[in-house]
Amino acid sequence: MSNEAALIAALRALAPHPAARGLADDAAVLEFGGEALVLTHDMMVEGVHWLPGQDPADVAYKLVAVNLSDLAAKGAEPLGVLLGYTLGPDDARFVAGLSEALAEFDVPLLGGDTVSAPVGSARAIGLTALGRATCQPVPSRGGAQVGDGVWVTGPLGGAMLGFEVLRDGASGIDTSAFRRPRPLLAQGRALAPLVSAMMDVSDGLLLDASRMALASGVMIALDGSAVPLAPGLPEARRHDALTWGDDYQLLFTAAPHFAPDHPATTRVGTVAARGPHPVLLDGSAPVGALGFQHGAL
Amino acid sequence: MSNEAALIAALRALAPHPAARGLADDAAVLEFGGEALVLTHDMMVEGVHWLPGQDPADVAYKLVAVNLSDLAAKGAEPLGVLLGYTLGPDDARFVAGLSEALAEFDVPLLGGDTVSAPVGSARAIGLTALGRATCQPVPSRGGAQVGDGVWVTGPLGGAMLGFEVLRDGASGIDTSAFRRPRPLLAQGRALAPLVSAMMDVSDGLLLDASRMALASGVMIALDGSAVPLAPGLPEARRHDALTWGDDYQLLFTAAPHFAPDHPATTRVGTVAARGPHPVLLDGSAPVGALGFQHGAL
Numbered sequence: 001m002s003n004e005a006a007l008i009a010a011l012r013a014l015a016p017h018p019a020a021r022g023l024a025d026d027a028a029v030l031e032f033g034g035e036a037l038v039l040t041h042d043m044m045v046e047g048v049h050w051l052p053g054q055d056p057a058d059v060a061y062k063l064v065a066v067n068l069s070d071l072a073a074k075g076a077e078p079l080g081v082l083l084g085y086t087l088g089p090d091d092a093r094f095v096a097g098l099s100e101a102l103a104e105f106d107v108p109l110l111g112g113d114t115v116s117a118p119v120g121s122a123r124a125i126g127l128t129a130l131g132r133a134t135c136q137p138v139p140s141r142g143g144a145q146v147g148d149g150v151w152v153t154g155p156l157g158g159a160m161l162g163f164e165v166l167r168d169g170a171s172g173i174d175t176s177a178f179r180r181p182r183p184l185l186a187q188g189r190a191l192a193p194l195v196s197a198m199m200d201v202s203d204g205l206l207l208d209a210s211r212m213a214l215a216s217g218v219m220i221a222l223d224g225s226a227v228p229l230a231p232g233l234p235e236a237r238r239h240d241a242l243t244w245g246d247d248y249q250l251l252f253t254a255a256p257h258f259a260p261d262h263p264a265t266t267r268v269g270t271v272a273a274r275g276p277h278p279v280l281l282d283g284s285a286p287v288g289a290l291g292f293q294h295g296a297l
Numbered sequence: 298m299s300n301e302a303a304l305i306a307a308l309r310a311l312a313p314h315p316a317a318r319g320l321a322d323d324a325a326v327l328e329f330g331g332e333a334l335v336l337t338h339d340m341m342v343e344g345v346h347w348l349p350g351q352d353p354a355d356v357a358y359k360l361v362a363v364n365l366s367d368l369a370a371k372g373a374e375p376l377g378v379l380l381g382y383t384l385g386p387d388d389a390r391f392v393a394g395l396s397e398a399l400a401e402f403d404v405p406l407l408g409g410d411t412v413s414a415p416v417g418s419a420r421a422i423g424l425t426a427l428g429r430a431t432c433q434p435v436p437s438r439g440g441a442q443v444g445d446g447v448w449v450t451g452p453l454g455g456a457m458l459g460f461e462v463l464r465d466g467a468s469g470i471d472t473s474a475f476r477r478p479r480p481l482l483a484q485g486r487a488l489a490p491l492v493s494a495m496m497d498v499s500d501g502l503l504l505d506a507s508r509m510a511l512a513s514g515v516m517i518a519l520d521g522s523a524v525p526l527a528p529g530l531p532e533a534r535r536h537d538a539l540t541w542g543d544d545y546q547l548l549f550t551a552a553p554h555f556a557p558d559h560p561a562t563t564r565v566g567t568v569a570a571r572g573p574h575p576v577l578l579d580g581s582a583p584v585g586a587l588g589f590q591h592g593a594l
Contacts, residue, residue: 008411041423041425043381084421091307092307095311099310110312110316110327110336114308115341116342122415124383128425
């Protein structure tokens with residue numbers, strides 16, 4: 001077990017409250033005042049989650065987007081955010097991007113903290129997003145039923161492509177899928193009453209589907225060729241697209257008769273009874289890493 | 298204006314929602330489901346907020362305590378916390394301290410995120426704490442009335458003394474005031490219905506009192522000699538104790554007839570009409586830094 005896996009197991013023991021959902025969901029769901037509050041906190045670190053030299057406005061935008069994506073995956077309507085910010089060389093650009101994202105998704109800044117880091121340290125920033133559940137029960141990763149269809153709301157691989165272009169300094173290709181992912185808030189709300197399980201694809205379809213399968217006590221059988229690829233991504237990169245995250249599409253399961261409202265929503269598999277592997281890809285256990293292993297609690 | 302002051306001014310423009318309280322309180326107060334939710338987020342950075350080499354269990358304990366202190370200052374009852382954690386060399390000790398603090402203050406972990414930082418970087422950790430208001434209106438920094446008494450709940454300077462002992466490697470002196478501050482949750486709840494304004498003393502009495510005075514549109518006249526000093530602190534360090542933070546006592550104002558329940562609660566001044574300075578110390582504007590300027594929003 002990695003250090004990080006051991007840590008998360010230890011943290012889980014501190015989280016017996018039902019609102020924590022065993023630290024195995026996109027967000028916590030806390031009953032409060034007769035409603036359900038949906039809560040998430042994601043951090044980003046320079047050189048790990050963003051490229052040194054990236055526009056701080058894009059970093060701010062993405063920090064907001066990835067947290068709101070967790071709310072989207074629970075069908076929640078955002079109420080506000082709290083920011084944990086480490087001062088940097090261009091705070092004004094960070095605020096500009098934060099302002100854009102908050103305006104675009106109509107979410108107020110409610111509070112937070114700013115700190116300094118020692119010179120030369122990679123900077124860390126965090127955001128807590130709060131939302132109001134719009135549908136009860138609030139979708140979890142744990143509700144997939146044998147026989148359900150498995151769906152994604154749109155193409156994968158766009159963030160990977162954008163990252164590679166930015167990293168390599170290429171030009172002429174749109175990198176916004178990596179820099180400015182869009183949380184699917186309206187789609188999440190519309191889907192929430194219709195799904196049996198839902199989460200966002202943040203760490204790679206194969207990894208996230210395996211998490212959903214484990215949480216639901218089922219197996220998810222994916223049809224790799226059915227997964228829609230981002231425009232411009234060659235067929236040879238299909239497997240990479242299935243194991244790269246950061247696209248923030250929604251992954252959900254729904255009863256067999258489910259028919260999507262959105263043309264981009266695509267069926268990519270079927271829920272089957274639990275087997276020796278949480279995920280099958282085209283009938284076999286996937287080979288290699290399933291995705292980006294990080295520590296969302 | 299410092300970069301940080303400029304940043305906070307810019308962030309304030311993104312926080313027009315009344316729940317944000319103009320980013321000028323210990324916590325946000327959000328009406329939700331007919332109740333009031335109290336929300337705070339504080340970060341700590343290695344080498345800035347804790348000494349490299351300090352026991353990670355103490356760091357975890359303090360991270361919980363300083364956030365719960367913000368809830369205490371609003372009279373709120375803690376509901377849970379979300380953790381933003383950067384992996385380090387001794388995660389098990391961090392979890393041990395986190396576990397102690399959460400058990401002691403009876404607060405569940407609800408979620409969060411763990412990340413890695415590049416080797417050699419100072420680590421940053423953040424915590425979001427949520428509470429339920431126990432009294433309406435929830436005390437703010439902005440309610441002090443001319444003629445009110447100004448009070449602190451106990452002695453100052455203990456954290457400063459503990460920090461110096463730890464920094465200098467001395468022994469035989471209790472450093473727990475710095476390592477393991479105690480959020481005054483029960484006192485905050487008891488005081489909330491009785492105060493006109495309340496906050497915690499996190500950054501130095503003079504600085505925090507000046508913030509309260511500015512938020513209330515008044516002047517606070519402090520009697521320096523009335524401020525209780527931590528045991529072991531020599532009289533010559535009195536001024537240092539007034540400008541050092543980290544003690545997490547509560548600072549509050551109350552009507553002239555207020556009589557405290559707790560023997561340690563001490564009257565240290567009077568609220569006066571707004572003047573040329575937000576705070577007077579023994580009748581004059583204080584000389585030098587008022588406290589530790591950092592960026593709690």
